[in-house]
Amino acid sequence: MSSKNILIIVPAYNEERSIGEVIEGVQRCLPQSDILVVNDGSTDRTSEKAKASHAIVLDLPFNLGIGGAVQTGYRYACEKGYDIAVQVDGDGQHSPHEIFKLVDALEKKKVDMVIGSRFIGNPGYRASPMRRLGIAILSRIISLIVRQRVTDPTSGFRAVNRNAIQLFASDYPQDYPEPEILVLLSRSGLKMKEIPVKIVQRSYGESSITWIRSAYYMIKVLLAIFVDCFKKRPVVGQGGKTC
């Protein structure tokens, strides 16, 4: 890998049991990168655990939700002039070896964002039928809009270059950002690519997405994507405005 500055952004909300392990895993695999934990108003000892593992820790004063937390990370990356930012979940489902693959693909494929997909040639990932259906619907619709095949629009495992960092620092959806970001990115003329990644199944607790919540998720995301199609195109690389 080249000598570019890499920032690993780990959004964490009450992840005290897994955060230390995640940080140490990344430190072992990519010792040259900086790790930024965005503590999204956790009520447990996430912040202390992350500091003990020698990560840079941003403590948000209250819970902003995943979009607000991740955007804070991109703002930091933008201000500090990082060339590459990688977004990794704090619950340990993204293995650090795969980060290397994402960054490598970002440089070799000459795109602005690389997404780790759980569904390309990878039978290892099991999801409930409901979730599979939701993801299938979303990926069809998004593939149509961005005119490119997208298999895993809800994946939160992404690596981006400087262009996308600047875009995300100024404009990032708040509630359920992952699918919407794809539309935003394509509308601002940036390129993306999916690569297969292996996912470690969540070790602690069940996914918090229930029936009603998944219905709300679908409606909210589809509405947001629909509205995005009529918004003004975001402009990238104006420089110096946000960072």
Next chain:
Amino acid sequence: MLIKIQIILGTLSIGLLIFTLELIRKKKLREEYSILWLSTGVATLVFSLAPMFFLTKFFSRITGLFYLSAAVLIIFLFLLLIVLHFSVVISKLTDRNTELAQRYALLELEFLKFKKPTISEGGP
């Protein structure tokens, strides 16, 4: 029948006007958000003074509605407008709140980096 409604509506609108003005005076309500409430109060007050005029001459001419329920419907729509206005205001506040929290966290990180050495030097 109509006089009863006139009295009730008139009292309510005067009450609403006084309450709104009192809130502005105590600085619990900003002027910009009070305008819609004040105009609601004034509109219902004027209506309660001469309901027959408005019902038969004014509204019926522009809307074709003849009944008192039509007036209620119009007031309801007005209140709906106020609620929508508030949703817009809340959305704006939420965005600003998020931005503030993010900047706060970023600044705090810088601040702690800057502050640490002085603590360890001056501390016991």
